[in-house]
């Protein structure tokens with residue numbers, strides 16, 4: 008949740024502040040990954056195409072120029088598997104109000120690629136390193152070499168420092184039982200090298216074991232919009248299979264989607280906590296521990312079927 012006005016100092020949410028224009032845009036420019044992480048739906052997805060056409064990602068950027076957007080050129084993929092990434096970053100950064108950031112496993116960040124991304128002007132790189140030893144790391148990130156990731160991350164930091172680039176570098180570890188014993192050492196090591204090192208919670212993807220939704224509003228969609236490789240827009244980045252589509256940027260502008268009837272209908276339902284009436288959200292318990300004050304939690308009117316009516320379709 009990125010809107011700082013929404014969660015009060017006491018941890019409660021009393022108002023939902025939707026941005027007038029999206030502040031964050033996630034673009035899935037390809038559908039490749041070098042890892043098969045057990046907690047990620049990537050290995051089971053059958054969406055396509057494998058590559059977003061150039062004109063589609065360029066249109067998304069052009070539609071939102073000068074709005075101060077932070078672009079995230081990845082979704083359910085590994086951004087460094089995208090050969091066009093330096094060119095995409097360069098294109099976005101022609102807008103002086105724009106920022107670009109990636110979350111990456113770091114396993115493909117060769118020196119050549121690192122230099123290209125820094126030269127293109129990338130603003131933030133977050134390395135996901137879920138262990139502080141090969142034994143702990145590699146079961147969490149099958150397919151990625153731990154020693155290589157550590158080498159590439161340190162190399163990227165050194166290149167950034169030597170070149171005087173302004174890129175912010177963060178290292179994060181998903182907080183899991185399997186790596187608890189290494190967390191203190193991880194934080195000590197990486198805090199001495201990167202700009203930040205943090206632990207993050209493990210998300211439970213919707214439809215991955217939940218039998219009912221948390222009947223609460225949602226903080227995920229207040230200021231973010233998301234695009235698949237074919238240009239369609241899922242409601243949420245946790246939609247791995249198009250259960251909740253709200254638009255198509257090959258036929259609409261980004262702002263038409265942001266302000267469109269499908270998005271408005273979703274917001275109205277979520278504002279009332281009625282996730283049960285949105286197929287995607289009907290098996291999502293995100294933000295279940297957040298205290299929403301002043302939002303009626305309405306009981307579902309019918310038993311949950313798993314195929315709740317979806318106003319976007």
Ligand code: SF4
Nearest residue numbers: 225227243288291293
């Ligand atoms: S409630 Fe819906 S929009 Fe919100 S995080 Fe869950 S799946 Fe995404």
